[in-house]
Amino acid sequence: MSYFRAENLSLHFGGLKAVDAVSFAVEKGEILSIIGPNGAGKSSIFNLISRIYRPTSGRIFFEDQDITEQPPYDIAKLGIARTFQNIELFENATVLSNLLVGRHRHSSTQLWQELLFLPSVRANEKLHRRRVEQVIEFLDLEPYRDKLISGLPYGVRKVIELARALCSEPKLILLDEPSSGLNVEETDDMSFWIRDMKSELGVTVLMVEHDMSLVNRVSDRVIALNYGRVLAMGSPSEVQQHPDVVAAYLGA
Amino acid sequence: MRFLFKTDYEDDIRLFPHSGYVVSYGLLFAVLLIAPYVLSSYLMSQLVFVCIYATVGVALLILTGFTGQASLGHAAFLAIGAYTAAYLQKYNVPFPVYFLAAGVLTGCIGALVGFPALRLQGIYLVIATISFAFIVEEILARWESVTNGNEGLRVKALSLLGVTVSRDSPTFYFLCLAVLVLTIVGTLNLLRSPTGRAFVAIRDSETAARSMGVNVALYKVKSFAISAAITGFAGVLFAHKLSFISPEMFTLQLSIEFIIVILIGGTFSLHGAVLGAIFIVMIDPFLTYLKDDMPGVIAGIAAAFGAGTVTAGNIQSKVAAFASLNGLKGAIYGVIIMLFVLFEPLGLYGRWLKIKLFFQLFPLYKRATFKRQKIYVKSERNR
Ligand SMILES: Nc1ncnc2c1ncn2[C@@H]1O[C@H](COP(=O)(O)OP(=O)(O)O)[C@@H](O)[C@H]1O
């Protein structure tokens, strides 16, 4: 049994088959990249996993549990965190409170305890704060802790979104184009962090990415997608040499 | 300028970040404690209304400012609290019991209003809450066995531990102040806990909140319930302060006044709710002044500039006619809302922060410091 598995997953928007009978599996501890031209259905797969969209058909399994019918907020509780292609941060809050929202799945305090800010709530807050600080250290975000998101540059926001996902201590993380909009230097940092996430934090990574050099550097396996269908699956070099993939990228 | 060095996670949790806060809030508190022994009874009465309006302001802030759910129905929540108190009082239920009952009942109704609101956003939510308020108003007017219809209900002075507390007594003022302070402290506690952060997360991006494990529907309903419950508590005090309640006291105009409270104060800050409450409560005496004294003053000025007595009298009656125009209050509200939305979106408290920073940084302050930076436009895809 695989760690994470999508079986015959389809998503139709009217006549458009954004995702068309896609099946793949992710093994525990690996970095799997999904590549493909714009509109291939990569983000749609992520949106299906995090239940923003309901699949037209097909099933999703995580740790041997069928999660196809789980409500969206339960997906995070199961240990699947994600980032968004078009950054979805809490704009009018500080970096710190953004990251603390990442801790939401670990909070267990009741409303009445919070209203009184009982010692148990305080103790929990300190624990969350300590965990958040570890992530801040991991991703070099120290200068930004108390800054509002709305004033931060794009590259930093991208990292903060990654940080927020990591704060939830996920087992599986979904990264939607982690390097888009980043410069060369920032992309380098990102590739180190992704590898460290796997080796140091033991997180399994499913990633959508356009930058082939980043894909080659970090991926264990690659899936190529076009028009919602899987074209090829295998090692990075295998997939890139696959004739269908070459054709898709040349626009044939 | 003061630099804060944080050495402990506790530093981010504390309510008062540094000793300056303790001193200034201590002073404010001392002033509020001696107020009833210094101020005139008229001003004390206004101060009680400030406390009640500020409590509702904070309640609305939780829902609108922090959770991002608009409401034009808070007058109805206030009414439910007020009528619950007046009704239970008739059956000799003691004050602490009907005070709690009013809050709990209003909170439950708030949660019920929250459910249909789950599918609505922006202007549609506003319309839904207005409709709710109209329904409540209608029920208050028709359900005569309980509410006594348009005749209204008399509210007896409250009695606490066997002692009668008149609505003009310092004790009543302290009670209102205590409710306000407890509301503010509770709200601050909420904001530094998971629930408060979930509210803010929902306000800024429901999609992201959901993907981080926030049960958006549950927290929206919670926000409605908390906001309504606090408003219900305020309603009990409101009923006692007025000593008589009838449906026409809880109209759309009152809901709009509550919106103005948080709009003027600044939709993001508790300080703002208090400033806004002071503003809205003091606008009435200001209008009265406008009606009573302004015509005379202006006529006097005109006379001093050489206008004849006839002309001066003419001016006086014209100004008087203007000042007692029926829709004047509404028009002033309208203009205020427009001006604040256009020029001071952060409200009075935001303005105060800017002034404070100006003096802290003097002479380095730059106009651009508060220019809104728009580096990246969020996609509207999943809205
Ligand atoms: N909410 C939607 N409604 C209609 N069509 C959509 C929607 N979301 C995505 N699509 C379409 O589905 C296809 C796949 O989109 P997407 O998964 O975002 O592609 P990408 O591989 O670039 O991430 C595109 O043709 C897109 O236009």
Ligand SMILES: [Mg+2]
């Ligand atoms: Mg995409």
